[in-house]
Amino acid sequence: MGTIAVLGILIAFFSIFNYLGFDFFFDDQGHYDxxxxxxxxxxxxxxxxxxxxxxxxSTVADCPWGFVHPGIDYFLRNGSCIIAAAPGRVKSINIIDAGASRENRYRVRVDIQFNMTLLVGYNIESWMNETWQLEAQRGAIIVQPGHWIQKGQVIGTFVRAGDGGHVHFDVIEHASHYCPSKYFGAADLAELLDMVHSFHPDWALCYA
Known part of the structure; x- marks a missing residue:
């Protein structure tokens, strides 16, 4: 088999596994297990x-909020610290522009790679419609791509620009979103559920 053919196979191989959410080059470098x-x-x-x-x-619309939602939303006070829920390496920080017609136009997304197949995402939706609001929120993120993060470390400050402002939190494994409950430690899950039930006593965290 020729060199070009081998390279083609390797490129196709890595492309498929990248599509499936694998990062073959990830190495925790001993920072955590x-x-x-x-x-x-x-x-x-x-x-x-x-x-x-x-x-x-939720993977179904038959839930209290009435629509499919691939994560959980934390509605935080202005100036609150955004804490890393898990360790990892900051993979990317991206600005998302949903378009001028959207009430919640700008978002800042921080993706932290936990291992070869799992990403923890913080989609910071401060309810921003102006570029100065976006710049304020982006400037309040204190980590950068390539940084190693530990659980409990501050990754930024939430700049609440509107009543709908929140942090959309998700866990992506093998390129698919999953209910985050199975990834929590027991005490942390109990804290999260207690917080949820303080607002909605009969709600579950996930609906499928």
């Missing part, structure tokens, strides 16, 4: 920082 994520925490440092809980995870 990346074999399994089973001690994830919440993204707030104080329960009093949470103003509301309006959406959990």
């Amino acid at each position: 990346s074999m399994m994520l089973d001690d994830m925490g919440v993204v707030y440092s104080n329960r009093s920082d949470v103003l509301a809980f309006n959406e959990g995870f």
Whole structure:
């Protein structure tokens, strides 16, 4: 088999696995045990920082919020710290422009790679419509791509620009979104559920 053919096969191989959510070049470099994520925490440092809980995870519309939602939303107070729920390496920080017609136009997304197949995402939806608001929120993120993060570390400050402002939190494994409950440590999951039930006593975290 010729060199070009071998290269073509390798490129196709890596493209397929990249599509499936594999990062073959990821190495935790001894910063933490990346074999399994089973001690994830919440993204707030104080329960009093949470103003509301309006959406959990759902793969169906038959849920209290009435639509499919691939993550959980933390409605935080302005100036609240955004805490890393899990360790990892900052893979990317992206600005998302949903278009001028959207009330919530700008978002800042921080993706942190936990291991070869798992990403923890913080989609910061501060309810920003002006570029100066976007610049303020982007400037309040204190980590950068390539940084190693530990659970509980501050990754930024939430700049609440509107009543709908929140941090959309998700876990992506093998390129698919999953209910985050199975990744939490027992005490952290109990804290999260207690917070949810303080607003909605009969809600579950996830609906499928």
